[in-house]
Amino acid sequence: MMIHWLIQTIDDHPALKHATPPEGLLSDQEWGIFTQLKTEKRAHDWLMGRWTAKQLLHQLTQAPHSTIRIFNHANGAPYCPDFPQYSLSISHSGDHAVCAVIEGEGLQVGVDLEHIEPRIDAFVEDYFTPEEQASIHQCEDKDRLVTLLWSAKEAALKALHIGLNIDVRAINCSLDTEAAEDWNPLTVSYAQPDSLTTNWYDGVPKTSRGQASGWWRQEGEYVLTLIALQTETAQ
Incomplete structure (x- = not known):
């Protein structure tokens, strides 16, 4: 069982300090979700989580960030429809965010x-x-x-x-x-x-x-x- 993980801080990309999506990070659908976030903290946490998750999935798949879409199930669990073989989980605390990914039939991960x-x-x-x-x-x-x-x-x-x-x-x-x-x-x-x-x-x-x-x-x-x-x- 192999779990891939990545932890990042707000210093890993200048735009994240201002709750601004880095260029090429979000798909059109994700932009729509981002614009509906009500508070700066929510936008900050959401972007940190997406940035970290896409960085990790990019390392695993070499796919461009904008083609790695991440949404949430009704129960809040994140998922990537473009790479359904991966189960992923996201967490953030302070100026840090972490993503964990596991590949395998029937496996789920929590971080x-x-x-x-x-x-x-x-x-x-x-x-x-x-x-x-x-x-x-x-x-x-x-x-x-x-x-x-x-x-x-x-x-x-x-x-x-x-x-x-x-x-x-x-x-x-x-x-x-x-x-x-x-x-x-x-x-x-x-x-x-x-x-x-x-x-x-x-x-x-x-x-x-x-x-x-x-x-x-x-x-x-x-x-x-x-x-x-x-x-x-x-x-």
């Missing part, structure tokens, strides 16, 4: 980028499973671990093509090893999508749960996570 920062205790109590909370309380670097576990949940929900309209305790994340300098493994267990409801945490039998492997790494002041799933378990 998330989060800035490491303190979060209040109520956040941990409300959004993390008892197992995750136990790991957090035992950890010396609490801010990074909370950020990492949250990022893994976000990446898993993206791979499942499900938004944050569910109880995020449906996703339980555990780290497999101590942190290394490169990619580190993690494991997520999750309720099968037909069990993912707002009251999931009230009780779902183990037979209704799935499991997936993931990876994480620290990028400066950010945490980057990847999750890959087979479509059979993601549908």
